[in-house]
Amino acid sequence: MSAALIDGKRQAESLRQRVSERVAELARQGVTPGLAVVLVGENPASQVYVRNKARQTVEAGMRSFDHTLPATASQAELLALVARLNADPDVDGILVQLPLPPQIDAQKVIEAIDPAKDVDGFHPVNAGRLATGAPGLVPCTPLGCLMLIRSVRRDLAGLEAVVVGRSNIVGKPMAQLLIGESCTVTIAHSKTRDLPAVCRRADILVAAVGRPEMIRGDWIKPGAIVIDVGINRVPAAPEGKTRLVGDVAYEEAREAASAVTPVPGGVGPMTIACLLANTVTAACRRRGLSDPFKDGP
Ligand code: NDP
Helix, strand or coil: CCCEECCHHHHHHHHHHHHHHHHHHHHHCCCCCEEEEEEECCCHHHHHHHHHHHHHHHHCCCEEEEEEECCCCCHHHHHHHHHHHHHCCCCCEEEECCCCCCCCCHHHHHHHCCHHHCCCCCCHHHHHHHHHCCCCCCCHHHHHHHHHHHHHCCCCCCCEEEEECCCCCCHHHHHHHHHHCCCEEEEECCCCCCHHHHHHCCCEEEECCCCCCCECHHHCCCCCEEEECCCEEEEECCCCEEEEECCECHHHHHHHCCEECCCCCCHHHHHHHHHHHHHHHHHHHHCCCCCCCCCCC
16 A cells, blocks of 8 residues: 655645635734744754744734844743733734743743733643633644644544654644544553554554654554654765654555655644644634634634
């Protein structure tokens, strides 16, 4: 069997198009959603992410507010900026780019963001809403993963889902979303015994580990849907060059799965598109307007 490729680039483009349409409707009502992105320090990968987020925000017709603090910024300075953004009526979404320098407690910063503007969905209030099935803001990467899964199969009820990885930003919210779809969910992690056997149970396998090509073809149940969140840079020929690979051995997975996401071009592009959708959702809810993505973007 050769699995279908789940084209994250195309899905992200189509979501961005839907976001732009909603933004144009809001503009007719005099509303322009605004997203504030805060970068602390000069991490080159973070700089690229932040630039892409700002560009796509503007392309979708929204306002982008960029704030850069030096790597030496104190926690108090960052918290003061977050407080200003919380109070700014033009700002609908606030995203503080992670990782933060060691002198700053990332959890304290996340908890300082107004949950109504927490477009990353990392605030404990939003995590709690997701866990209890209440409407909130859902973390962008797992939200994008769910959309990719649903692009190949609408009804997930009763399927066995295995999420490898239990981080607060990917693994746990991914598991919550799949519970919401009535899957039977297993969360695996570094202490899981016989991981290959656990993975082999999965009709839906989500890998969010950060280990290059750890999940092999013979760990995959024939016909499974495989979502690869991992982004790992590995050495490539010619010497000195690098390339990106996921947590799944892609070519092997294609032999077993029914559908699989590539890296790059799978989950990655969906993350920013979901961020834009969350910003529109936040803008509408804050103004008491009907939520354009109330059944998911
Ligand atoms: P974390 O490092 O926070 O979490 C990794 C998880 O993998 C942990 O739960 C860890 O278990 C588990 N793990 C580590 N080693 C093993 C192992 N040998 N067997 C089983 N489980 C293991 O990573 P993130 O969740 O933040 O990210 C995961 C990957 O996804 C990374 O490659 C990251 O770059 C990528 N990513 C991609 C995004 C995108 O937009 N495409 C967005 C966010 C992340 P334990 O808890 O026991 O330590």
